[in-house]
Amino acid sequence: IFAQKLGEQIGDLTIEKGGPIIMVQVENEYGSYGEDKPYVSAIRDIIRDSGFDKVTLFQCDWSSNFTKNGLDDLVWTMNFGTGANIENEFKKLGELRPESPQMCSEFWSGWFDKWGGRHETRGSKEMVGGLKEMLDKGISFSLYMTHGGTSWGHWAGANSPGFSPDVTSYDYDAPINEAGQVTPKYMELREMLAGYSDKKLPSIPKEFPVINVPKIQFTEVAPLFENLPSPHASMDIQTMEALNQGWGSILYRTKTPAVPTQSVLTITDAHDFAQVFINGKLIGSIDRRNHEKTMLLPAMKEGDQLDILVEAMGRINFGRAIKDFKGITEKVELSYTMNTGSQVTVNLKNWQIYTLSDSYQVQKNMKYVPLKDQKVPGCYRATFNLKKTGDTFLNLETWGKGQVYVNGHAIGRFWKIGPQQTLYMPGCWLKKGENEIIVQDIVGPQETVVEGLSKPIIDKLNVDAPNTHRKEGQTLNLAGETPCKAGEFAPGNGWQEVRFDQPVTGRYVCIEALNSHNNREYACIAEWYMLNDKGQRISREPWTVAYADDEDISSGNKTADKIFDLQESTYWSTNKDVKFPHYIVLDLGAEQTLGGFQYLPRVEQGAPESIKGYTIYVKSQPFKF
Incomplete structure (x- = not known):
């Protein structure tokens, strides 16, 4: 019914009818969920029956899995991000469909931020260079994201395996931030694109005005347990x-x-x-x-x-x-x-x-009492006056965990652990004169004050210790352990599969990296799967990292759990110049019969810092430290 209603409203805007819709997407990265061509075929038929029977239909996925659900009568497009080896991303498509148009339907300019992790960034030089390479090779692309955004209210999602909830800001390290402000990355992108235009690029639109809001002192509280x-x-x-x-x-x-x-x-x-x-x-x-x-x-x-x-x-x-x-x-x-x-x-x-409920009406209708020294879970309310309006960034650094409502609008989630400390407040939702703000805090604040800043704070962590997988003083002890496989990985990009000489049973897997193809003291893994005795990938949902000898958290979130985060563009990395060997110990969650594994080095050209020599250990009991 949804697709039918969509067709009724925009079906006459397709390109063959003179409209701006040149393609319609049937499915998005279904390969990350499963393999089911009959399901994708049914979705395709629904789209066609809804009025999109003449416009070009396409489906997108990763270069490593697009054939799982690829239909013969749909255009296939690839999704990948900044730094990827573009030639390798389209290699398999070129072999299967040498005459097919090439398109990157999502070229990731950044990545999601998660609570408790550092703000994700991707280099502007690498992003712009990748886009230029595609332009030079006649490859179409869609930049994801060009303009960052905001997951208002409770709508921020989470990533898996494991559980990594996303922050409110969908800044995504995009060239244009969530407030519509251009960034240095945008200026580099604009300069590059100007070289492909036979006309002068139009002027950059004027940014919305930004204001500072003096500190707002809260006067009322509705304690949760009393409401x-x-x-x-x-x-x-x-x-x-x-x-x-x-x-x-x-x-x-x-x-x-x-x-x-x-x-x-x-x-x-x-x-x-x-x-x-x-x-x-x-x-x-x-x-x-x-x-x-x-x-x-x-x-x-x-x-x-x-x-x-x-x-x-x-x-x-x-x-x-x-x-x-x-x-x-x-x-x-x-x-x-x-x-x-x-x-x-x-x-x-x-x-x-x-x-x-976290709805505004519920928060508004609670029984409020004068705020004295209460710092309890509940809703805190205040009013503030403005002589002029404009965009601002509400600073929640002194609060615990919860959501914010301004003039009835749900602005988003906050959590003192960061990295996001401010919430984007659009000026169009503010009023000259009196404004209302309610902060729902399920933990309780340290100080009941909020102010509006002219710049966002989205990269400030307030955690006792970095989220790494090695306890202080902990060192893996492999003395007396017998490996089930040892060898060398091939250099270069792409998945590699290794089968054990015979099936082994265990719950804990130790990956030992002995050296790298680059002859540097530096190791990385993008993705890792364990295979059962039939050569099938086992579920990674229950996996946890029991130990990692080294993880780079200074230049990004390059922790060991990145090797099973279902994203080929993210990766585990050691810090530079930390000597080999390096170790990751995986807890599979339950004992498994294993027949081998699959390894993906970094997807950038040349697979930088890819592992050469390796040893694999499998045990039913935890490893010793």
Whole structure:
């Protein structure tokens, strides 16, 4: 029905009818999810039946997987990013369809930012150079993104495998930022494109005015625990979706049994950020990003009140994990040791569940009281006056975690950990005279003040320690371990597959890099798959990195989990001049029968810093450190 309605509204704007629509896309990167040509064929037929039967139809995917779902009667286009070896990206297409037009349907100018990671950037020289190469070779392209944007309200998503929620800003290191301001990258791009135009390029449009807003002191607060809606009674845990809730937060409340000693609370699973309270006192938090499931609780009396406040963050955007339920997905257990020494595990029941909407109307209609020294989870409200309006960037550095609403508009999510500390505030949503601002903070602020800045802050991390996969003083010990495979990778771009001499069983895989083809103390891996005994890729959803000897977090987010993040343009990298050998230890989540692996070096021309000599170890028990 959606496609039919779309056809009714814009079907007469295709090129054969004199309109601007020259092509219509059937599917987007379906190869990252699965292989199903009948499904893609059905989508194609729906598009045609909706009024797009004469315009050119195309589908896009990565150069490594586009044949999985490629249909004979559709144009095939490739998606890749800054720095990619462009000739290699189109090599397979040229072999299969030598007369086919070539197009990069998404040329990535940057990448998503995630909470707790550094702001992603891609070099302007590399971006402009790639676009120039395509122009010189007659390759069409679409720049993704030319203009950065904003994921308003709760709409920022998340990446997988693992769980990496995106920040509000979709700046994407684009040539034009989310406020419509041109960047030095834009000026380099414009200069290059001018050389391909027989006319003088038009002037750059005037930017929207930007204003500073003096510090806004908040005067009212609506404490969350004093503004709870009517609960749902349930014997068992229920997800948000089971209670017809799509976004926001959810509070699970029950009474505890008598627990005479310290106990372990296990939440299976908290999607996505859980805070645990006993009798109203915060005990700690569980963060899905870090694969956390447990925490210690103090001794409790029978009938103590246990509250678990779970905030839903972004839903996963792509891959097989897109079925991303929110809240607590299965159960909550308490485990402890009795005075007799016996072990007890209790599956907690009899829940009162409160669905907490993040809509503006709900926040506005809460019961507000004068703000004194409260710094609790809840909604904080203030008004501020403006003599003139303009774009600004609201600074949330003193706040905890939540969302912001200005004059009824949901501006987006914030989280003190960064890297994003400001939220883009369009001037068109501000008013001369009085304006209202509500900050919903599920953690509680350090200081209840907001100001509007003339420049954004999107690259400031406030974390205790970088998110790496090596504990202080930890060193892998392979003494006595027997490798299941050793050899050398071929130089150059493209996937390489290695099969073990015989299947091996284990849960933990150690990748040892011995040296590089560049003869430098520097190693990188873009993607890595393990194969089962039939040569099929096993799921990477449960994978975690148990150890990495070195990770470059100074020049970007080049951590070891990049080798299974479902993106060929990102990669794990050691720091320069850290001596070989280098190690990554993967925890597959469960014991597997393995028949080999697949390795992808960096996709840039020449596969820089690709590994030469390697050794692979597989164990059922964790490696020693």
